[in-house]
Amino acid sequence: MFLLKLCFCVYVAFLIINVISVNLVTGLRYYSTKDLEDLREEVRSMFQHAYDSYLKYAYPYDELRPISCDGIDTWGSYSLTLIDALDTLAVMGNYSEFQRVADIVANNANFDANINVSVFETNIRIIGGLLSAHLLSYRAGVNVEPGWPCNGPLLRLAEDVARRLLAAFDTATGMPYGTVNLRYGVPPGETTITCTAGVGTYIVEFGTLSRLTGDPLYEEVALKALNALHHHRSSIGLLGNHIDVQSGRWTALDAGIGAGVDSYYEYLAKGAMLLHRPELAATFAESRKAIFRYLRQNDWHFWVSMTRGEVALPIFQSLEAFWPGTLSLVGDIDRAMKSLHNYHSVWKQYGFTPEFYNIPQGEPGTNREGYPLRPELVESTMYLYRVTKDPYLLEVGADILSSIQHSARTPCGYATVSF
Structure with a gap:
């Protein structure tokens, strides 16, 4: 029940470090x-506590359970946390440990396994973790191969994993299945229904992989999936929550920016910036107009019917807190700050952002009160602080740090909070 998502905790720690250390002169009023x-x-020590606990109690399992002080495989039995935390070691300046673990991963990781994995999670955590660690290797003092960054053992591992995921994209629409077997491809009888985020969250990792390896295939399949989603948008420009990847038929018609959809919009904006693709920026701009027209009310974003724009669920989901940060990337600072103020007000009310928050009633959604260490709010805070240097955002970062230390810390790590 209190499964620690150490990768999330690491991300939170990394982002708070940026929020409170970008410019130590700015914000002295607080x-x-x-x-x-x-x-x-303190943030550095938080990371170290979580990381050391994983190594002591959970490695080589995917994740640490901080209440029972043991490990569990969750996403693929591939020591997910070790790979997902590798780049943060470099960010924290622990180069000796980075070098030690990078060598372990490079020499021991083997993805030729008869296991079914989430295509989405394997991409963002394993491929993303390997690529970011690869790109930080030189900074961390690794003796890189000739031709780096276009060569290297972590890059080869990332490409090996990506090749194993490609089978998921072999559909009539180019949109991927949600699950793939790392050795045998799409499992027999696998559902053709995938959430929107599960279709549209590949362009950052796959685009990076193509640019580093020179093989355009990865970027091409990710773009094809994004284009297919955009093609199947409703007449008012909204996307639903789940779609049949073979037929293109929507099976969940609620449109929002939260769970099941969120990172589609995030990756449009980030992919456009990273890969210099104006068509992705244009798609994001078009989507943003529809979101502002139909979803936005008093700087909250409701769930609505994708075909009519009528409100279906007047709730805030904690995953939506990525949105202010994404808006900051495209220069929409005013709307970003207004949304972040709303989200921070919820955090201040409970000490965390619940998974669901009923906006008209001003209370958490039933059975969705918990906080599983999600990093979205602090990510947005970091982006906005880098742009504005507003000292209020230092307060937000400190609030988040204090809450996690007070309520989520255990002797063996950091745990999901139920309230």
Whole structure:
């Protein structure tokens, strides 16, 4: 029940470090330089506590369970946390441990396994983790191969995993199945229904892989999936929550920016910036207009019918907190700040953002009150602080740090909070 998502905890720690250390001079109205340095070091110790606990109690399992102090395989039995945390070691400046673990991963990771895995999760955690660690290798003092960054053992591992995921994209629409067997491809009888995020969250990793390896295939399949989603948008420009990847028929018609949809919009914006693809920026701009027209009310974003734009669920989901950060990337700072203020008000009310929050009633959704260490709010806070240097955002970062330390810390890591 209290399964630690260490990769999320690591991400939270990394982002808070950026929020409170980007510019120690700015924001002194709230903190002295010493205060900010102390907070930065506290975050570093948080990461170390979670990381050391994983190594001590859970490795080589995927994740740590911080209440029972043991490990569990969740996404693929491939030591997910070790790979997902590798780049953060470099960010934290722990280069000796980065070098040690990078060598372990490069020499021991084997993805030729008869296991069924989430295509989405394997991409963002394994391929993304390997690529980011590969790109940080030189900074971390690794003796890189000639031709780096277009060569290297972590890059080869990332490409090996990506090749194993390609079978999922072999559909009539080019939109991928949700599950693939790492050795044998799409499992027999696998459902053709995939959530929108599960279709549209590949262009960052796959595009990076294509640019580094020179093989355009990965970027091409990711773009084809994105284009297929856009093609199947409703007449008012909205996308639903789940779609049949063979027929293109929508099977869940609620449109929103939260669970099941969120990272589709995030990857349009980030893919456009990373890969210099104006067509992705144009798609995001078109989608943003539809979101503002039909979903946005008083700087909240409701769930609506994708065909009529009528409100279906007046709720905020914690996953939606990525949105202000994404808006900041395209220069929409005013709307981003207004949304973030709303989300922070919920955090202040409960000490966390519940998974679901009923906006008219001003209370968490029934049976969706918990907080599984999601990083979206602090990610948005980091992006907005980098753009605005608004000292209020330092307060948000400190609030998040304090809440996690007070309520989520255990002797063996950090745990999901139920309230």
